[in-house]
Amino acid sequence: MLPTIAAALAISIVAPIALLANFRLLMYPLIPALNPVAHARRFHLKGGTLFISDLHLKSDQSFNHADDLHNFVQTNSVSNLVVDGDLFDSRKDAREILKKWSKTGALKAFGLDDLPVNLFWVLGSPAHDPFGFEESQIAAGDITVLGQCTWIECDAGRVLAYHGHDMSRIGALGHAWDRFVSGLGLERLWKRLAKVDESVWVVFGHTHIPGLDPRTRVANCGGWKKVPLVPQSRTGVLFATQEDDPKLVRIA
DSSP, rough: HHHHHHHHHHHHHHHHHHHHHHSSSGTTTTTTTGGGGOEEEEEEEOOOEEEEEEOOOOSSSSTTHHHHHHHHHHHTTHHHHHHHHOSSSSSHHHHHHHHHHHHHHHHHHTTTTTSOOOOEEEEOOTSSSSOOOOOOOOOOOEEEESSSSEEEEHHHHHHHEOOOOOTTTSHHHHIIIIIOOOOOHHHHHHHHHOOOOOOOOOEEOOOOOOOEETTTEEEEEOOOOTTTTOOOOOOOOOOOTTTTOOOEEEEE
C-alpha cells in the first residue's frame, strides 16, 4: 500500500514539473521574465520579406534546394530572407558551418550571392542553434543575427519572429499536437500567453508543420528537414510589398 501511495505522490509532483518544463509558455503568466517578447529587439526591413525555418543544415551536406530558393527569391523580388530558427542541426554543425562561411559567405551557401537580398537569422532551439551569438561574433559578414525573438517592421506591417521552442521543448510533442490535435493551436496559445497584440502577425517555426491563420494572425513556416514520419514542406511565409497579408508559399 505504502509503495503505491509513494508512487502516486511522486507522479503528482513530477508530472506538473515535466509539463511546465516542456510547455514553458505556460509559465509566462507566473514568470513574465521568461517571455522572450520582453527581450525582443527591433529591426526595420525594406522590400519583400520571406520567412523560412528549420533548415537543420549539417556540416557534411550541402543545401540542396539552392536553385529553387534562388528562383523563388528572384521571381518574387524578395529583398530579405529571414531564417526563423533551427538554421543548423546541432551546435557542432553550427560551429563548423559558420567557420566555413567566414571564408565563403552565407549567401553563397544558399545560392543567393548574385542577388540583392539580405540574410537574417532568428536563433532557434538551444540544441540546434547556439545561443549567445552577437552580430560581431559572426565571421560571415553577410548574415545578421536577430536574436531569439524579434520585432520586424516591414513594408507589409509589423511582424514578430520567434522560432517557437517554448511551445514545446520536445519538438516531436509540438509537432504531434499541431498535426493531430489542433493545427496552429500551440502558436495561437503562445501568442495569447505572450500578450502579443492581435494586430501583429507572429511567424513561427519549430513544429515543421506549415500553416497560416488570417483570423488570429499566426503563421508557421514549415520545415526543410527530412525525418521519419515528418515530411518536408519546403515552404515559407512571404510578406510581399504590394499585399496587405502574408502568403504561405511553396518554395521547393
